[in-house]
Amino acid sequence: MAVSGNTSSADGGVSLTSKTPILGQKLYVIIAVTVIIVTVGLLLIFFLIRRNLNSKRRRTMRVKHSSGLLPLVSETINDESMERASKVSLFEKDVDEKEEIKPIVEVVVTNSGSNESGTNRSDGASSSMSAENLSNLGWGRWYGLNELEIATSNFAVENVIGEGGYGIVYRGVLRDGAVVAVKNLLNNKGQAEKEFKVEVEAIGKVRHKNLVGLIGFCADGAKRLLVYEYVDNGNLEQWLHGDVGPISPLTWDIRMRIAIGTAKGLAYLHEGLEPKVIHRDVKSSNILLDRKWNAKVSDFGLAKLLGPEKSHVTTRVMGTFGYVSPDYASTGMLNECSDVYSFGVLLMEIITGRSPVDYSRAPGEMNLVDWFKGMVASRRGEELLDPKINVQPPSRYLKRVLLVCLRCIDMDANKRPKMGQIVHMLEADDFPFRTESRPPRDTAAFRAGEDAASKAPSMD
Missing domain, CATH: 1.10.510.10 (Transferase(Phosphotransferase) domain 1)
Incomplete structure (x- = not known):
């Protein structure tokens, strides 16, 4: 004798088509909705965990230009990373240093500034130093280009306090009122990135009363800028x-x-x-x-x-x-x-x-x-x-x-x-x-x- 879909099965179990007390819905509907809710919940939890891990991994390299927020301060470099930085390719010695000493050495000197012949890099090559590499160094603070443009009144001529073969130095006032000197490096055949690397490596971690302190830096596309403490009595x-x-x-x-x-x-x-x-x-x-x-x-x-x-x-x-x-x-x-x-x-x-x-x-x-x-x-x-x-x-x-x-x-x-x-x-x-x-x-x-x-x- 056939059993109705709304009645119990012959062995006393409940049919999937049986109605339940939950909004009068059938059992198979309740099961399907439950499975969907649990699956969505698990996916959401997995997504949140993964996003949190990625956020922590990238927190020192994110710079927000449009929001107006101050960039994150990278962590202080330790002795191990200092030793590694002196060996890895980020700050490799010039190719010229690996060459044998020749009787005649090319002398490149100037009367008014320090001009070194640039290497044969294109302007686009200067962008090879990524934000991730720099932020991992832990030297100074990362500044957004927009923040430095505001500080120097868009690099106004009246704010120029020095000029040399490598770039122009501007007086700038940051959002917190601090007065700084901003060096906008000239990208002559990739020379901007070369000096950028040298200065960050040479004095990035140095603090001495008779050395100008490097406060931070900015790398935006081909732009390379260095931010120093401001010394207010000329040279x-x-x-x-x-x-x-x-x-x-x-x-x-x-x-x-x-x-x-x-x-x-x-x-x-x-x-x-x-x-x-x-x-x-x-x-x-x-x-x-x-x-x-x-x-x-x-x-x-x-x-x-x-x-x-x-x-x-x-x-x-x-x-x-x-x-x-x-x-x-x-x-x-x-x-x-x-x-x-x-x-x-x-x-x-x-x-x-x-x-x-x-x-x-x-x-x-x-x-x-x-x-x-x-x-x-x-x-x-x-x-x-x-x-x-x-x-x-x-x-x-x-x-x-x-x-x-x-x-x-x-x-x-x-x-x-x-x-x-x-x-x-x-x-x-x-x-x-x-x-x-x-x-x-x-x-x-x-x-x-x-x-x-x-x-x-x-x-x-």
Whole structure:
């Protein structure tokens, strides 16, 4: 006998077509709806979990341009990632460094800026540095291009505070009121990305009172920008060679403070970091000054890193005419001694108020180094002083500083003192006029400097 679809089955079970108390719906409808709800719920949970994981993985590389939100701050880099960054391809050494040293080295120098010949990259290649790579470095903060455009009034001409071969520097005010310096790198044959990489690697993690701090960066398409702390009193070149009147605001004491601060900044790069940083473009326009005349070394676009296992790197000769050491110019071998020579020229510039090369002067005075050495050899050291210095320093102190200059520009690079030793030389009251019979406790380079001082002509 057939059983109705609305009745129980013969074995006492419930038919799928039986009506249920739930809205009077049949059982198979209730089961189907339940399966659909459970499936949708599981899919939704899976989607939310996956999205949360992806969001965490990408949180340091997301920059929102249209929303106006501040970009995320990437995490502080640790020692392990610092070591890895020095080895991986993101900041590889130039191809030129792997080449053998040749008798003739191409010299690319300028009088007013640091111009390095660009590599044969197209503009599009500059976008190869992705946001993911940079955000993983953990150096500084990622800024959106729109935020920096607003900060600089769309890179207005009236906000320009500096200009060189690599880019233009603008004064900017961020949304929180902080004043910064924004360097907009010029993308000449991919040069913008090259300097971008070098500066981020060289000073991205460095914090020193005599080095300009890198606050953050921006990479948007082919655009490359660097954001620095703002130093509000111009650069040393402007104060030495600008129109400051018959009496310079840079007194002898202020000049020595600037020289010592610069030496301390370079000493930190050479001796306080691993790998050490060779600045390669030490000059007066790259020494920024604050309102208290504290020096801050800037512009690391030509810097090179030198690991502990290396005594030098071989590269194309870069720098500014008049500051480049002869040994580096002739061989292309770069190490700390190259910066020491450049600092010696800078110190001469601070003392004399003259440019390293000045074609407006008499033939024997065009080259600052040659003229300086000739004046010292002729025992006319006091005539080297900038005539705009109102109060001359004590003769004893002047002699000491002149001898430091001569040591820095020694033609034998191995006899030049280290930057840390130069700091002590400039600060010590008794050096180099020691009366003790015991030898100095410093290194061989320091002792070599003592010997050079004893052989130098007297300036009494």
